[in-house]
Structure formats: structure tokens, C-alpha cells
Amino acid sequence: MDVKEAVKDKSQYKDIVGYFRESDALGTDRLVLLIDTIELMSEEIFEHYKALQVIFKGMVSEILERREQEGSFDFLTDSQKSQFSYALQKAGKLRVLLWEKYERYDRELTGKGR
Numbered sequence: 001m002d003v004k005e006a007v008k009d010k011s012q013y014k015d016i017v018g019y020f021r022e023s024d025a026l027g028t029d030r031l032v033l034l035i036d037t038i039e040l041m042s043e044e045i046f047e048h049y050k051a052l053q054v055i056f057k058g059m060v061s062e063i064l065e066r067r068e069q070e071g072s073f074d075f076l077t078d079s080q081k082s083q084f085s086y087a088l089q090k091a092g093k094l095r096v097l098l099w100e101k102y103e104r105y106d107r108e109l110t111g112k113g114r
Helices: 010-022 028-040 046-070 078-093 099-110
Strands: none
Touching: 010 028, 010 046, 028 046, 028 078, 046 078, 046 099, 078 099
């Protein structure tokens, strides 16, 4: 499914939510696609918009749980760290996540503020 194309048609929002729900992939590239999709979606169809936010938050939580278990983000490649940072920053800007709660993780990912 070309999600970025499908998001232009509000009648496909249910399919988009299903696409992300059914995905087993927990990759940071999937997280980037999801936050970019949320940005493009209309909030008018709140049920589907909110569902994508819940999926996004769940994916972020899984990555952060692993970070807590391992003590760092070393399980991510540099590219994945950049993608995760991008997703966190954009989610903060879009108010999908409360930035103040996640900012420290972004600083850790980017090496700023150490």
C-alpha cells in the first residue's frame, strides 16, 4: 500500500489504520512513515487519526522499553537513531507526544546535551 498516496482519500483511512495495525515490523523506518502519515491525515476523521496516534505511541514505547533494558540506544544503528530522533521531534511538533517527556531521549540519540 502506498500510504502517502492513500492518505489523500479520506475513505481509505480505515485501510491505512489496518495497514499499520497488521504490520509486525517494529522498524524505525515504519515509525517515520507512520508519523509522516499522521501529519498528512485530516483530524476531521478523529477515530482513525487517534488510532494512528495510539499505534505510534505503542511503537515508541517498545523501543524505549528496550532502551531501558539495555541501558542505551546501542541496539539501533546510526541511521535508525536518526530516524527515531526525527519521529520523536515530529511527534512533539504535532503534539502526538508531549515533547518534554521525550526530549531527553532525543538528546541521547543525537548526542546533544551530554
